[in-house]
Amino acid sequence: MLAGIAEKVRSGGRIDRAEAHWLLTEGDLLAVGRLADGIRRRLHPDNLVTFVVDRNVNYTNVCESRCRFCAFYRDQDAADAYLLEAEEIYRKIEELVAVGGTQLLMQGGLHPALGIEWFERLFREIKRRFPQVQNHSLSPAEITQIARVSGLAVPETVRRLHKAGLDSIPGGGAEILVDRVRQEISPKKIGWEGWAVVMREAARLGMPTTATMMFGSTETPADIVEHLFRVRELQADGGSFTAFIPWTYQPGNTELGGKTATGAEYLKVLALSRIVIDNIPNLQASWVTQGAKMAQVALFFGANDLGGTMLEENVVAAAGCTFRMTKEEMVELIRGAGFRAAQRSTLYRIVGEF
Amino acid sequence: MTLSSIAEKVHAGARITDDEALFLFESNDLLAIGELAALVNRRKNGDRVFFNVNRHINHTNICVNRCAFCAFSRTADQPGAYTYDLREIEARAREALAQGATEIHIVGGLHPDLPFAFYREMLRTVKGVSPELHVKAFTAVEIDYLARIAGLSIPDTLRELKGAGLGSLPGGGAEIFNERVRSQLCPEKISGERWLAIMEEVHRAGLKSNATMLYGHLEVFGDRVDHMRRLRELQDRTGGFQVFIPLAFQPEHTPLKLEKKGTSGVDDLKTLAISRIYLDNFANIKAYWVMLGEKIAQVSLAFGVNDLDGTVVEEKIGHDAGASSPQAMSREEIVAMIRKAGRMPVERDTLYNELRTF
Numbered sequence: 001m002l003a004g005i006a007e008k009v010r011s012g013g014r015i016d017r018a019e020a021h022w023l024l025t026e027g028d029l030l031a032v033g034r035l036a037d038g039i040r041r042r043l044h045p046d047n048l049v050t051f052v053v054d055r056n057v058n059y060t061n062v063c064e065s066r067c068r069f070c071a072f073y074r075d076q077d078a079a080d081a082y083l084l085e086a087e088e089i090y091r092k093i094e095e096l097v098a099v100g101g102t103q104l105l106m107q108g109g110l111h112p113a114l115g116i117e118w119f120e121r122l123f124r125e126i127k128r129r130f131p132q133v134q135n136h137s138l139s140p141a142e143i144t145q146i147a148r149v150s151g152l153a154v155p156e157t158v159r160r161l162h163k164a165g166l167d168s169i170p171g172g173g174a175e176i177l178v179d180r181v182r183q184e185i186s187p188k189k190i191g192w193e194g195w196a197v198v199m200r201e202a203a204r205l206g207m208p209t210t211a212t213m214m215f216g217s218t219e220t221p222a223d224i225v226e227h228l229f230r231v232r233e234l235q236a237d238g239g240s241f242t243a244f245i246p247w248t249y250q251p252g253n254t255e256l257g258g259k260t261a262t263g264a265e266y267l268k269v270l271a272l273s274r275i276v277i278d279n280i281p282n283l284q285a286s287w288v289t290q291g292a293k294m295a296q297v298a299l300f301f302g303a304n305d306l307g308g309t310m311l312e313e314n315v316v317a318a319a320g321c322t323f324r325m326t327k328e329e330m331v332e333l334i335r336g337a338g339f340r341a342a343q344r345s346t347l348y349r350i351v352g353e354f
Numbered sequence: 355m356t357l358s359s360i361a362e363k364v365h366a367g368a369r370i371t372d373d374e375a376l377f378l379f380e381s382n383d384l385l386a387i388g389e390l391a392a393l394v395n396r397r398k399n400g401d402r403v404f405f406n407v408n409r410h411i412n413h414t415n416i417c418v419n420r421c422a423f424c425a426f427s428r429t430a431d432q433p434g435a436y437t438y439d440l441r442e443i444e445a446r447a448r449e450a451l452a453q454g455a456t457e458i459h460i461v462g463g464l465h466p467d468l469p470f471a472f473y474r475e476m477l478r479t480v481k482g483v484s485p486e487l488h489v490k491a492f493t494a495v496e497i498d499y500l501a502r503i504a505g506l507s508i509p510d511t512l513r514e515l516k517g518a519g520l521g522s523l524p525g526g527g528a529e530i531f532n533e534r535v536r537s538q539l540c541p542e543k544i545s546g547e548r549w550l551a552i553m554e555e556v557h558r559a560g561l562k563s564n565a566t567m568l569y570g571h572l573e574v575f576g577d578r579v580d581h582m583r584r585l586r587e588l589q590d591r592t593g594g595f596q597v598f599i600p601l602a603f604q605p606e607h608t609p610l611k612l613e614k615k616g617t618s619g620v621d622d623l624k625t626l627a628i629s630r631i632y633l634d635n636f637a638n639i640k641a642y643w644v645m646l647g648e649k650i651a652q653v654s655l656a657f658g659v660n661d662l663d664g665t666v667v668e669e670k671i672g673h674d675a676g677a678s679s680p681q682a683m684s685r686e687e688i689v690a691m692i693r694k695a696g697r698m699p700v701e702r703d704t705l706y707n708e709l710r711t712f
Binding site for chain 2: 028029030033034037262263264265266267290291292293294295296297300329332333336337338
């Protein structure tokens with residue numbers, strides 16, 4: 001089986017679901033890594049590993065979705081529920097700009113009362129004050145919530161947010177794009193097609209997007225394979241994904257509990273992502289969930305990017321996972337693996353080499 | 355010299371040279387190095403991955419040496435200094451036995467006042483809990499110190515300790531043999547030559563031992579190769595080493611101030627893999643998860659490693675230096691970790707006899 005798959009991959013062909021399933025469940029880790037590394041070096045022959053200097057701003061932790069895998073959300077009447085003031089958000093963006101950051105990643109809970117005007121006002125003001133910062137914010141679930149709260153259709157909501165200053169949309173909340181799994185871990189969140197509707201609309205408007213996957217909760221290997229193929233198919237069908245970002249479920253402080261995926265499982269899923277999703281240029285290693293050591297090793301299993309330096313991160317940290325990285329550590333990590341390090345923009349333009 | 359000329363040698367089952375080992379350390383082709391190490395390991399061990407159920411007892415942290423890489427040692431009057439008495443040691447051994455341990459691993463500081471009789475009694479105490487418990491105790495550094503306290507030769511010291519129940523020796527205290535690095539790291543500790551000479555006596559006394567290498571501090575790649583060469587040469591003479599264990603330096607809280615925050619994941623995997631390729635006369639390569647972290651330790655099973663150490667309980671030395679791994683892993687957790695790497699978990703005893711396959 002491996003020889004046939006390897007032949008296909010090396011000649012630039014695409015593997016099917018059955019072959020992907022075999023690689024995931026039976027394939028030797030190094031053999032799968034080798035195939036992924038070949039694709040990564042074909043797509044990125046310049047021996048470069050990139051990262052973006054960014055900041056997460058979690059504008060609220062109030063969320064109606066109450067996903068069982070999440071340790072961040074609060075009910076509106078909880079003692080530690082919060083909604084950031086606009087001024088507080090601007091102050092955080094100022095700090096980002098001061099350290100040479102280029103990307104704002106604003107994400108929050110599905111708030112029951114925040115309508116589109118709140119976001120439009122905020123995004124317009126952010127654009128006015130910080131025109132140099134890429135507003136890479138919200139997720140399909142939040143956009144769907146804003147549409148619902150405001151009594152708007154989803155396409156109209158995406159269009160208005162874009163017009164107000166939303167530049168691109170990160171692919172959070174994808175979890176596993178299989179509704180049976182979503183029913184188990186996030187029953188109140190939009191289904192996989194709801195996620196796809198937002199991303200298709202964004203692509204139609206020319207907005208760049210990314211796609212994520214959270215694995216290691218209750219899904220089966222077949223669910224992971226289905227997720228990867230759905231992302232590949234969305235991209236083939238006019239998608240605007242610049243990167244795919246798989247990361248692992250963090251069980252700390254969550255209702256779902258259980259264990260996180262092991263290191264070998266992470267690397268194999270990462271490598272399989274590179275092999276299946278050969279039509280999205282970039283694959284990010286998740287140092288936030290894996291730590292610096294594993295993120296470095298991931299550069300040999302298909303990843304060509306380390307995501308953001310994340311001046312601030314709250315959601316994964318709430319689940320008890322608190323790795324930190326400075327820009328200098330990232331450069332050192334990349335060089336230590338024999339690659340050239342570069343800071344990039346959200347859209348993968350090189351900002352500076354180290 | 356090229357990677358493929360080295361690969362050819364490894365495929366043919368030939369021994370690689372020091373220069374070739376150095377070439378591998380300087381290469382960035384992590385996957386190719388891993389593939390060679392996996393090949394060597396598969397020939398020796400197939401799909402099997404060993405672990406054992408053990409308990410560490412660090413009987414004292416009071417130590418006359420002040421090694422720059424150590425966050426564990428104290429002087430007798432420093433806060434946090436401790437020494438277990440025989441009752442405390444017995445209680446820990448009983449607890450370990452009840453948890454299914456087959457091995458007690460005892461290492462500690464070089465205590466200024468404890469008499470030689472204490473060490474004999476400590477061994478007898480553990481064996482008194484159960485003669486089935488294997489006591490793996492005292493690094494070569496401690497053996498040298500105990501011989502001085504006892505006023506005995508090394509062979510006589512070993513005979514005394516063996517008579518009291520010593521089953522085998524751990525591989526600690528090797529650090530890096532190179533004299534220049536050693537004089538900065540641990541100037542008061544015995545030399546590399548002395549460590550090797552004591553291990554030769556240990557093997558001649560019919561005792562098996564392990565061998566370690568502390569890397570990721572002041573040494574260069576050439577020092578690592580030199581370290582492994584001396585081990586390979588001694589192993590050719592005695593065959594007494596059971597396993598090689600590279601130890602990733604943990605810099606937090608140690609007096610040694612380095613710019614880097616510890617070893618990188620790629621360095622850890624390369625070091626394990628190259629040791630598997632180079633040390634062709636060692637049966638086993640162990641990833642010590644306490645210092646590497648569970649994720650890298652598990653991934654290393656694809657990079658030539660076939661041993662994951664034990665379900666260590668109450669590890670102090672690595673944790674005092676900032677190791678972020680849990681204090682203990684249960685048998686079930688280690689078995690799951692090995693299975694999820696697609697390999698077959700085998701519980702072993704200290705001497706690498708297979709006890710149970712999972």
